[in-house]
Amino acid sequence: MDDRKLKPGDRDYVGALASGLEVLQAFDAEHPRMTLSEVATRTGMDRAKARRFLLTLHALGFVKRSGRQFELTPRVMRLGYAYQSSNQYRAVIQQYLEGITAELGESSSLAVLDGDDVVYVVRSAARHRLMAISLAVGTRLPAAYTSMGRVLLAQLPDPELEAFLARVELHRHTPASIVDREALRAELLSVREAGYAIVDQELDLGLRSVAVPVFSGAGELLGAINISTNAVRVDMATVRDSYLPRLQAVAEQIRQATR
Amino acid sequence: MDDRKLKPGDRDYVGALASGLEVLQAFDAEHPRMTLSEVATRTGMDRAKARRFLLTLHALGFVKRSGRQFELTPRVMRLGYAYQSSNQYRAVIQQYLEGITAELGESSSLAVLDGDDVVYVVRSAARHRLMAISLAVGTRLPAAYTSMGRVLLAQLPDPELEAFLARVELHRHTPASIVDREALRAELLSVREAGYAIVDQELDLGLRSVAVPVFSGAGELLGAINISTNAVRVDMATVRDSYLPRLQAVAEQIRQATR
DNA sequence: AACTTATGTTCGTAATACGAACTTAAAGCA
DNA sequence: TGCTTTAAGTTCGTATTACGAACATAAGTT
Numbered sequence: 311m312d313d314r315k316l317k318p319g320d321r322d323y324v325g326a327l328a329s330g331l332e333v334l335q336a337f338d339a340e341h342p343r344m345t346l347s348e349v350a351t352r353t354g355m356d357r358a359k360a361r362r363f364l365l366t367l368h369a370l371g372f373v374k375r376s377g378r379q380f381e382l383t384p385r386v387m388r389l390g391y392a393y394q395s396s397n398q399y400r401a402v403i404q405q406y407l408e409g410i411t412a413e414l415g416e417s418s419s420l421a422v423l424d425g426d427d428v429v430y431v432v433r434s435a436a437r438h439r440l441m442a443i444s445l446a447v448g449t450r451l452p453a454a455y456t457s458m459g460r461v462l463l464a465q466l467p468d469p470e471l472e473a474f475l476a477r478v479e480l481h482r483h484t485p486a487s488i489v490d491r492e493a494l495r496a497e498l499l500s501v502r503e504a505g506y507a508i509v510d511q512e513l514d515l516g517l518r519s520v521a522v523p524v525f526s527g528a529g530e531l532l533g534a535i536n537i538s539t540n541a542v543r544v545d546m547a548t549v550r551d552s553y554l555p556r557l558q559a560v561a562e563q564i565r566q567a568t569r
Numbered sequence: 570m571d572d573r574k575l576k577p578g579d580r581d582y583v584g585a586l587a588s589g590l591e592v593l594q595a596f597d598a599e600h601p602r603m604t605l606s607e608v609a610t611r612t613g614m615d616r617a618k619a620r621r622f623l624l625t626l627h628a629l630g631f632v633k634r635s636g637r638q639f640e641l642t643p644r645v646m647r648l649g650y651a652y653q654s655s656n657q658y659r660a661v662i663q664q665y666l667e668g669i670t671a672e673l674g675e676s677s678s679l680a681v682l683d684g685d686d687v688v689y690v691v692r693s694a695a696r697h698r699l700m701a702i703s704l705a706v707g708t709r710l711p712a713a714y715t716s717m718g719r720v721l722l723a724q725l726p727d728p729e730l731e732a733f734l735a736r737v738e739l740h741r742h743t744p745a746s747i748v749d750r751e752a753l754r755a756e757l758l759s760v761r762e763a764g765y766a767i768v769d770q771e772l773d774l775g776l777r778s779v780a781v782p783v784f785s786g787a788g789e790l791l792g793a794i795n796i797s798t799n800a801v802r803v804d805m806a807t808v809r810d811s812y813l814p815r816l817q818a819v820a821e822q823i824r825q826a827t828r
Numbered sequence: 829a830a831c832t833t834a835t836g837t838t839c840g841t842a843a844t845a846c847g848a849a850c851t852t853a854a855a856g857c858a
Numbered sequence: 859t860g861c862t863t864t865a866a867g868t869t870c871g872t873a874t875t876a877c878g879a880a881c882a883t884a885a886g887t888t
Contacts (some may be wrong), residue, residue, distance in 0.1 A: 323844095327586055328629060346834075361836080435667075
C-alpha cells in the first residue's frame with residue numbers, strides 16, 4: 311500500500327480529467343455564468359481545450375448553455391451529494407443538532423475540514439436570522455476563523471498543522487481577527503489543550519460560536535459541532551458556562567450512538 | 570449558436586473526462602467505500618483504466634484511500650456547492666420559506682428538476698421530524714412522485730413531457746402511487762391546468778405535500794416550492810384551503826422580490 | 829455597413845490514455 | 859504458519875485521443 315499522491319505528468323495521472331474538473335470548478339459564486347473565452351482565461355487553458363471540456367460537460371449534463379453563456383446545472387449537485395449521503399451518521403447527528411436548536415434556540419452544525427476551509431455537512435438552523443441565512447449545507451468558511459475550523463485544525467498532527475500555518479492566508483475580517491501566525495499557533499495549541507474553541511467576532515461582527523470535536527464510538531473523528539449565536543444577545547459567560555457543556559454532552563451522546 | 574449536445578466519439582468530446590466523472594459518480598449512498606476492483610466492475614471499465622482515474626481523483630483530493638478502500642472526501646462538495654451559491658435568489662427564498670415554517674410549523678423547500686428527479690436546493694425544516702431528517706439540500710427524489718416534481722414536469726413543453734412519460738420508471742412506493750402512464754399524464758395535465766400539485770402518500774406513507782411553481786420577476790422559472798406535512802396530523806382540506814393559498818402568496822412575494 | 833471580438837472548425841501530430849501481460853502484495857483458508 | 863487465491867501494482871507497445879495552430883464563420887459594437 312502506497313498512499314503517496316500522483317503528480318501531474320506521472321504515468322497514471324489522467325491530465326484530461328484534471329483539466330476537465332478545473333473547468334467545472336471555474337464556475338463559482340463570483341462567476342456563475344461564463345463564456346468560453348472567460349473560462350479559457352480563468353483556467354489559463356488554450357481556448358480549443360477549454361471548449362472541448364465545456365462541450366463535454368454540456369454533453370454530460372453538468373453545464374447548460376444559452377447563446378454564448380455557460381452555467382452549471384443542478385446535476386452537479388449529484389457530484390457533491392454522494393459525500394453527504396455516504397455519511398452513515400448524518401441522520402443521527404441531525405437529530406442531536408436539532409435538539410440543541412430546540413433547547414437553546416441557536417443554530418448548530420457539523421463541519422469537516424477540506425483544505426483550508428471547513429465545509430458544513432449537517433446543519434440545524436435557528437429561527438434567528440443572523441448568519442443563519444447563507445450557511446447552507448455545503449457552505450465553506452475559512453477554518454482559521456471559525457470555531458469548528460479551529461477545533462479540527464487543533465486535531466491535526468504537528469507536521470500538518472505547521473504546514474497549514476505556513477501557507478494559510480490570514481485576513482483581518484474584523485478588528486478582532488487574529489492575523490499573526492504565532493498568535494494563531496498559540497490559539498490552536500490552546501484549543502488542543504482545552505478540547506474546545508470559542509471564536510468571538512473574528513469572522514464577522516456579532517458572530518460568536520463555540521465548537522467541540524465529535525468522535526464516533528470507534529474513535530474516528532466525525533467532524534466538529536458548534537453552536538453559533540449573536541454576540542449582542544448572548545454573553546461570553548453563557549457561551550462558556552451553558553452552551554459549551556451542552557455541546558460536550560451532545561458530542562458524547564453522538565459518540566455513544568455511533569458505536 | 571448550436572445547442573445540440575456532443576455524443577461520445579464526437580471530435581470534441583473528451584472521453585477521459587466522461588470516464589473520470591463516471592468513476593466519481595460510482596460512489597453513492599449504497600457504495601460509499603469501494604476497492605479498485607469494485608469501481609472497475611461498477612463502471613464496467615478495465616481495471617487499469619479505473620485505477621488511473623481513481624489515482625488521479627486521489628491526487629486532486631476528491632477521494633481518499635485507506636488500504637484498498639477508496640471513498641469520497643468533502644472536497645467533492647465543492648463541485649456541487651457552486652450551483653447552490655450561484656443562485657442569486659437563494660437567500661431571499663430561504664427567508665420566505667422560513668417564514669412559512671415559522672407560521673405553519675411545517676417544512677418548506679425549493680427544488681429544481683434534474684433528469685427524472687427533483688433536487689432540493691433551498692430548505693427550511695420544521696421541528697417535526699417526519700420525513701424532515703434525511704431531506705437535506707442536495708437530496709434527490711423521483712419527480713413523478715413529489716408535488717414539486719409534478720409542478721415542474723407540468724411546466725415542461727409537450728415534447729419533453731411526452732419524452733419523460735415514455736422513459737420514466739413508475740414504481741408502487743405505496744398503495745396510493747400512480748403506476749399507470751396514462752393516469753400520470755392526466756394528473757400532470759391537471760396540475761398544469763390548476764397551477765399546483767398535491768401529492769398524497771404516493772412516495773411514502775404519511776407524506777402529504779402541496780407545491781406551486783415560482784417565477785422570478787423576469788418570468789424565469791426558479792423552481793417549485795412546497796409545504797410538506799404529515800397526513801395523520803393535517804387533513805386534505807387544510808392543505809388545500811390553508812397551505813396552498815399561503816404557498817401561492819409566498820410564490821408571489823418571491824416574484825416581487827426578484828424583480 | 830464596417831470593424832472587432834468571440835466562437836466554430838479543421839487537421840497534423842505529439843502525447844496520452846489504453847489494455848494486455850507480467851509481477852507483487854494482501855487476504856483468505858486450512 | 860504456510861499455501862492458495864484474489865486483488866492490486868507495474869510495464870510497455872501502440873492505437874487513439876487530446877492538443878493547439880491556423881483558418882473560417884458568427885456575433886456584437888459603433
